[in-house]
Amino acid sequence: MKLFVQLAAVLMLSGWGAPSVAGINPFEFDSPEQEQRFKKLSAELRCLVCQNQNLADSDADLAVDLKNEIFSMLREGKSDAEIIDFMVARYGDFVLYRPPVKPTTYMLWVGPFILFVLGAVVLVMFVRRRNRDVLESGELSSDERRRLEGLLREQHDAAGGKRKRNK
Amino acid sequence: MKARYIVPLVGFLALVGLFMIGLGLDPREVPSPLIDKPAPQFSLPDLHDESKSVSTEDLKKHKVSLFNVWASWCAACRQEHPLLVELARQGVVPIYGLNYKDKRGDAINWLNRLGDPYTASAFDENGRVGIDWGVYGVPETFVVDSKGMIRYKQIGPVTEEALQETILPLIEKIKTEEG
Secondary structure (H helix, E strand, O other): OHHHHHHHHHHHHHHHHHHHHHHHOOOOOOOHHHHHHHHHHHHHEEOOOOOOOEOOOOOOHHHHHHHHHHHHHHHOOOOHHHHHHHHHHHHOHHHEOOOOOOHHHHHHHHHHHHHHHHHHHHHHHHHHHHHHHHHHOOOOOHHHHHHHHHHHHHHHHHHHHHHHHHO | OOHHHHHHHHHHHHHHHHHHHHHHOOOOOOOOOOOOOEOOOOEEEEOOOOOOEEEHHHHHOOOEEEEEEEOOOOHHHHHHHHHHHHHHHHOOOOEEEEEEOOOHHHHHHHHHHHOOOOOEEEEEOOOHHHHHOOOOOOOEEEEEEOOOEEEEEEEOOOOHHHHHHHHHHHHHHHHHHHO
8 A cells, every 4th residue: 555655656746747847848949039939920820720719829739730830930940921921821811810901801900990980970979969959958848838837736736735744 | 760760770680680691600611722722732651551652643633533631530520421432432523531640550440440432542640731731620621623723622521412512513513624
């Protein structure tokens, strides 16, 4: 039993920690600058398997392969633009978290501004009309005045009646 | 009815319409930039015989061919497999396989068990050729013509519906183009 516990302890110490540490940083960069470029590129490229993650955050098989690909291209001295082009040629603009401005993406880029302007126009129209309604209703029609007087009298009577009863 | 009732109603109906269209789309289907582009060059060992190789040139030998990315670990490949076997039996179109990130033994066993529809299967052990073809989910199937142009890409398993409505008509069209 004691031997078993010792064995388990040895296994845990040796086997457990090592692979996860190796998993955190599998790449050995030539320079800190290269590492920065790697981080920037893998943060800007989308993982196609888990579409709401970038390559940096994803552990999907393909994401790991593509990160390896980026790493080896960096070591070959490829520029950032060349690496981005490599990805776009294979997977399309979809891999970019910042898609380029071109006819098929005009709506994507301009859409929010159009919506904002539309919203602003509707808001201004709404506020203006309400202001006008308030101004116009400054004068009561004779019908409205009669109703108002009726309501006031009712309220007055009700309040008066209460007071009498309280006495 | 007054405009103040109609305007929100029209807006609401427009949104409903937009959502209905949106729900019908599959976000997993990313349009491939490779359509109507030359098929990426590759040369890989044959799955069954390491000494032989399978390359883009093999695809160009035919008027039209299918290039099917598959793996023994892929469940959806199993789903489409009977259709491919049937297609190969009828001799409609040669099917080339790209065995993607698989183990050779597993892949050969899989084919022995379920049938081998492939004229040849290229063995892409590390998935590097898959990256060149823009593969991001197995299975994927490409239609390639004799000039080596990719004419269509099926993402996900080939279904009876996709086969009848899209793939087979396209194959016929390419065959008549080539004359």
